[in-house]
Amino acid sequence: xxxxxxxxxxxxxxxxxxxxxxxxxxxxxxxxxxxxxxxxxxxxxxxxxxxxxxxxxxxxxxxxxxxxxxxxxxxxxxxxxxxxxxxxxxxxxxxxxxxxxxxxxxxxxxxxxxxxxxxxxxxxxxxxxxxxxxxxxxxxxxxxxxxxxxxxxxxxxxxxxxxxxxxxxxxxxxxxxxxxxxxxxxxxxxxxxxxxxxxxxxxxxxxxxxxxxxxxxxxxxxxxxxxxxxxxxxxxxxxxxxxxxxxxxxxxxxxxxxx
Amino acid sequence: xxxxxxxxxxxxxxxxxxxxxxxxxxxxxxxxxxxxxxxxxxxxxxxxxxxxxxxxxxxxxxxxxxxxxxxxxxxxxxxxxxxxxxxxxxxxxxxxxxxxxxxxxxxxxxxxxxxxxxxxxxxxxxxxxxxxxxxxxxxxxxxxxxxxxxxxxxxxxxxxxxxxxxxxxxxxxxxxxxxxxxxxxxxxxxxxxxxxxxxxxxxxxxxxxxxxxxxxxxxxxxxxxxxxxxxxxxxxxxxxxxxxxxxxxxxxxxxxxxxxxxxxxxxxx
Numbered sequence: 001x002x003x004x005x006x007x008x009x010x011x012x013x014x015x016x017x018x019x020x021x022x023x024x025x026x027x028x029x030x031x032x033x034x035x036x037x038x039x040x041x042x043x044x045x046x047x048x049x050x051x052x053x054x055x056x057x058x059x060x061x062x063x064x065x066x067x068x069x070x071x072x073x074x075x076x077x078x079x080x081x082x083x084x085x086x087x088x089x090x091x092x093x094x095x096x097x098x099x100x101x102x103x104x105x106x107x108x109x110x111x112x113x114x115x116x117x118x119x120x121x122x123x124x125x126x127x128x129x130x131x132x133x134x135x136x137x138x139x140x141x142x143x144x145x146x147x148x149x150x151x152x153x154x155x156x157x158x159x160x161x162x163x164x165x166x167x168x169x170x171x172x173x174x175x176x177x178x179x180x181x182x183x184x185x186x187x188x189x190x191x192x193x194x195x196x197x198x199x200x201x202x203x204x205x206x207x208x209x210x211x212x213x214x215x216x217x218x219x220x221x222x223x224x225x226x227x228x229x230x231x232x233x234x235x236x237x238x239x240x241x242x243x244x245x246x247x248x249x250x251x252x253x254x255x256x257x258x259x
Numbered sequence: 260x261x262x263x264x265x266x267x268x269x270x271x272x273x274x275x276x277x278x279x280x281x282x283x284x285x286x287x288x289x290x291x292x293x294x295x296x297x298x299x300x301x302x303x304x305x306x307x308x309x310x311x312x313x314x315x316x317x318x319x320x321x322x323x324x325x326x327x328x329x330x331x332x333x334x335x336x337x338x339x340x341x342x343x344x345x346x347x348x349x350x351x352x353x354x355x356x357x358x359x360x361x362x363x364x365x366x367x368x369x370x371x372x373x374x375x376x377x378x379x380x381x382x383x384x385x386x387x388x389x390x391x392x393x394x395x396x397x398x399x400x401x402x403x404x405x406x407x408x409x410x411x412x413x414x415x416x417x418x419x420x421x422x423x424x425x426x427x428x429x430x431x432x433x434x435x436x437x438x439x440x441x442x443x444x445x446x447x448x449x450x451x452x453x454x455x456x457x458x459x460x461x462x463x464x465x466x467x468x469x470x471x472x473x474x475x476x477x478x479x480x481x482x483x484x485x486x487x488x489x490x491x492x493x494x495x496x497x498x499x500x501x502x503x504x505x506x507x508x509x510x511x512x513x514x515x516x517x518x519x520x521x522x523x524x525x526x527x528x
Contacts, residue, residue, distance in 0.1 A: 002438045006332055006335070006336055007336065009332050010332050010333055010336045010348075013329050013332065013333055013409075014333075014351055016406065017351060017352065017355045017406065017409065018351060018354075018355065019366075019370065020355075020362075020363045020366030020367055020370065020406065021354065021355060021358055021362075021363070021366070023366050023369060023370060023376060024362065024365075024366050024369075027369065037369070037376050037379070076270075077270050077271035078271060080267030080268065080270065080271065081268045081270075081271035081272075083264065083267050084264050084265060084266075084267045084268035085268070087264050088262075088263055088264020088265055088267070088268065089263045089264060090263060090264060090265040091262070096268055096272060099272070099275050099279075099280070100271065100275065102279070103279060105463060105511060105512075105515060106283070106467075106508065106511070107466065107467020107469075107484060107507060107508070107511065108467065108469065109467055109469050109484040109487050109488060109504075110283060110286075110467070110487070110504045110507065110508055111282075111283065113286060113487060113488075113491050113500060113504060114282035114283045114285065114286040114504075115278060115282045116491070117282065117285065117289075117497065118278075118281070118282040118285065133274070133278050134278065136274065137274065137275065137278055137279045140271060140274075194357060198359040198360070198361070200359075200360070200361055200470055201469050201470065204488075205491075214359065214361050217361050217362075217365070218361060218470075218474075221361075221364075221365055221368070221474060222474075229365055230365075230369075233359075233362040233365060233366065236358065236359050236362050237354075237358050237362065240354065240357045240358050240359075241354065243357070244350070244353065244354065244357065
């Protein structure tokens, strides 16, 4: 009986959680020239406007390659770091662990302002690789969390077996360890990509005149709310859904990557 | 002393030192450049700025409370239902979590406006006769932030309920305890770890929130992160922004350190 009450309450909470995601779908298909709900008719005009506007397309490409580069760099640095943290024995390991996870706890505004100060001095404002570096700092904790979880569940007997059969350390790593860790690697890489692709606060300071997609959206929301934003939002939600499906299919599972 | 396995960490460590620790320390240095603590006196002494800190604290506390209120039932349900429902339940918590904060904040602007969808629904249903002020004020910021941070509460609570041995509840039921009693006397005390971990995480994340208060607050709800951004981008007052950042950072770390004294916060929160 009280179970049914719980389910009903949770239904309402889910409604609250999903409402903002659902509401942008009808808005993006509206035929009205301004915000109107429910839309008087359906049209693709806001999607066309997005596709026809070189600024939007430009910002989308920039966010895509910055996200891709961030994922590559965060994996290249984060995976070895995770190995060190789970298998290494060296003084200061706990400290390195804290430092690697600190970007989650330190407010992003502080990181943004601090890096902005440094990059302004180094004349790196507006450089795409500057943003990649800053986004990598933010993505690193996700990679470390997912990879250390994967490494902790890892059966080292398999590596010992490979070594016992005469495999070198490099070939054990390349042919046994990394392939077995692939689900974690997929989850970590996709999380790093999404964290950069969605990131606004750092981009607000570092992007300069070179808009990323979130910065372009922010500026648009600040100036005039037209349903183009709704169309962009729908595409963003679909992209995230796709990434979730990919993680569910090839990654460490939704629960594994969430915790 | 052996340093086995240190070298793979080196590249990441260099990145973190050069582009995280160094810039933050460098900026914090600006606040005491003049050799005095005047900027701290301004941040913590002037009523205007003290009010901003107080606002931030109040909002963070309320957001944490609401997230707990909404997050516990969700985490509990997902942890105790059948695997199929649990997967579905998870998807609808993670989907909003991974959707851009910007998209969600924009959607709330559409929903909460004076002529927004929520007001229209309430007016049409005859619940209210005048539109409620939901946007560009405290309420709007609160709704938006609870929405963004709710998943961070659900996940640790789910973990805590999951780790609980269902036999305990079954035993209590066998001994005649009511569901309500089982909930208050068994589930809540035994999942305090998850409640605590989720609350600390949500509270700490709220303190530094920027996007939601900047957009849903409409300039009328000042939180500390918004103030820092203004000081840097509009006033160009670096020393003051640095002092504000340091106070925020110190407060964040204090909350975290305090929390760690009570429980061991695992990386999985």
